[in-house]
Amino acid sequence: MLLAGTIGCNSEKGSQPQPDTHQHADEATQFTLFSETIEFFGEHTPLIAGEESEFLIHITDLSTFKPYRTGNVTILIDGVSVTSGAPHSPGIFEVPFIPKKAGAFHAEFIFQSGDLTETTEGHIHIYQDHDEIHAEDGGAAGHTHEAETEGEITFLKEQAWNNDFMVTRITPTPFASVIHTSGEILAMPAEKKNVAANGRGMVLFANRTLVQGSSVSKGQHLFTISSKTVLENNFELQYQEYLNSYQKSRSEYERHKKLFENGVIPEREFITTKSNFLADSLRYYNLKANASSEGLKVIASETGTIHELIVSEGQFINVGDIMVIISSNQTLLIRADLSQQFYNKLSEIETANFRPAYTDEVYSIEEMNGRLLAAGSSVAENDHYLPVIFELKNDGRLLEGAFAEIYLKAKEKASCIVAPSTAITEEQGEYYVYVQVTGETYSKRAVTPGENDGKQVEIIGGLNTGDRVVTKGMMLVKAASMVTGVVGHGHSH
Numbered sequence: 001m002l003l004a005g006t007i008g009c010n011s012e013k014g015s016q017p018q019p020d021t022h023q024h025a026d027e028a029t030q031f032t033l034f035s036e037t038i039e040f041f042g043e044h045t046p047l048i049a050g051e052e053s054e055f056l057i058h059i060t061d062l063s064t065f066k067p068y069r070t071g072n073v074t075i076l077i078d079g080v081s082v083t084s085g086a087p088h089s090p091g092i093f094e095v096p097f098i099p100k101k102a103g104a105f106h107a108e109f110i111f112q113s114g115d116l117t118e119t120t121e122g123h124i125h126i127y128q129d130h131d132e133i134h135a136e137d138g139g140a141a142g143h144t145h146e147a148e149t150e151g152e153i154t155f156l157k158e159q160a161w162n163n164d165f166m167v168t169r170i171t172p173t174p175f176a177s178v179i180h181t182s183g184e185i186l187a188m189p190a191e192k193k194n195v196a197a198n199g200r201g202m203v204l205f206a207n208r209t210l211v212q213g214s215s216v217s218k219g220q221h222l223f224t225i226s227s228k229t230v231l232e233n234n235f236e237l238q239y240q241e242y243l244n245s246y247q248k249s250r251s252e253y254e255r256h257k258k259l260f261e262n263g264v265i266p267e268r269e270f271i272t273t274k275s276n277f278l279a280d281s282l283r284y285y286n287l288k289a290n291a292s293s294e295g296l297k298v299i300a301s302e303t304g305t306i307h308e309l310i311v312s313e314g315q316f317i318n319v320g321d322i323m324v325i326i327s328s329n330q331t332l333l334i335r336a337d338l339s340q341q342f343y344n345k346l347s348e349i350e351t352a353n354f355r356p357a358y359t360d361e362v363y364s365i366e367e368m369n370g371r372l373l374a375a376g377s378s379v380a381e382n383d384h385y386l387p388v389i390f391e392l393k394n395d396g397r398l399l400e401g402a403f404a405e406i407y408l409k410a411k412e413k414a415s416c417i418v419a420p421s422t423a424i425t426e427e428q429g430e431y432y433v434y435v436q437v438t439g440e441t442y443s444k445r446a447v448t449p450g451e452n453d454g455k456q457v458e459i460i461g462g463l464n465t466g467d468r469v470v471t472k473g474m475m476l477v478k479a480a481s482m483v484t485g486v487v488g489h490g491h492s493h
Helices: 130-139 157-161 235-261 267-289 340-348 474-480
Strands: 029-034 038-044 053-061 072-077 080-083 092-097 103-113 116-126 152-154 166-169 173-187 192-196 201-205 221-226 296-299 304-309 322-327 331-339 351-356 371-375 385-393 403-416 418-420 425-427 430-438 441-452 456-461 468-472
Touching: 029 116, 029 430, 038 103, 038 116, 053 072, 053 103, 053 157, 072 092, 080 092, 152 474, 157 474, 173 340, 173 351, 173 441, 221 322, 235 267, 331 340, 331 351, 331 403, 340 385, 340 403, 351 385, 418 468, 425 474, 430 474, 441 474, 468 474
Parallel strands: none
Antiparallel strands: 029 038, 038 053, 053 092, 072 080, 072 103, 103 116, 152 441, 166 468, 173 331, 173 403, 192 322, 201 221, 221 296, 304 322, 331 385, 351 403, 371 385, 418 456, 425 430, 430 441, 430 468, 441 456
16 A cells, blocks of 8 residues: 655746755655545655654545645554644645654554544554664665656646646446447427418518527517508508407497396397407407507517528518527437448437537536437438437537537446546557556556547556546646656655
8 A cells, every 4th residue: 555665856836857966865755545535645754763754744635636725634653643733735734753663563644624534554664773774775776766767757746736637546337338420419399489470561670680599588579560561461451440340349249238138139149249249359459469550560489599580671471471480499409320330239329428519528418418319210311321319408508500429328338447538648549548656656558448438438458447547637747747857856845
């Protein structure tokens, strides 16, 4: 568990590497330990029985890869327990320690912050005196610094904490077979509403800024149909006719009502009069509700956006002509175009990831509260692909009509080694990841990728369970690998 050694690091965050001016006997020992949620990266000068040394413990939250700003660290070695104060700077705790006696001992490192308590264990060597340190150092032919091991890259804790950086531990996970294809984001047919002309005449726009893509609300006045220049079916004439019929039937109804109540006319005659009055009322008030001084009003039947604007100002239309199509855009479809060669895989497809053409972000069907709607079992006329259609909810991030790169996912395979696509870099046809070796060192490792679902990549060679891989900020480590010069030893905080 305890990775110990002497490694070099910059003396200040952001400073240039400095020459090594330390003797081996004076160098700090470093170690990296992990609990379920915490990384303990520690440094200390050689531990000598009866002499005070200082531990610098760097505490990183593995869920965010950021430092803890509160709490304390306790070190327990051979019955001696010392607890730090508050962090000296974010994530860095100073713990002075005086060992009792020389030897190899079991050590516990305990971090507490609020209700959180995390413990890791390792082994510590305590020297009898300085002569023992120098004797060991002199006998260690070819002494090598941890950070100077060939192929390893130094990337300081402070650099990681101050950037968008993440390291993820590789564990076996289910991974679905993937079919990579393309498709399109479409409107749900049932959510496209046609607004038709309710009269015959010239089109007048209620708002001259109304264009394709404009937002509209249910009940909003969109157009007016003017029939002033129309000889037949003139709105003004029709309105006057409906008004006259309504007034006549109302007068007839009121007169017959009194006669019926007094037993003068039979019930059948009264019912006929009442029916005529109700019919004339509906025609009149329906026309009046959609009327303005200019003509008939055309109202939006749905809240949404203008999917297609079919008419223009001054255009002559007839009753029933489609004027505009409104789409709510609340529910959309993703149509994946599946090549016929995958017909035998059609029944295995369960879900998908997709990347719209206008963004680098990859979405999942589950993330958009979607589901598989249909998997076509036939090829449409003049089309060579099988349609696979998913329904999903639009939270405002999806653009209807956009093309998309689609990763169709079939049945899952168990216990795969998988890494986020952000962890992998390609150089001249070869693929690499950066693996954390110690708290502040990383190595570049070649990998063999398998299937890719847009978010995750199956790794069929080069990674093992338990490896800790840089999954965010990979380019920062790559840049650090290009820094030349001798790296100085020890943090200065």
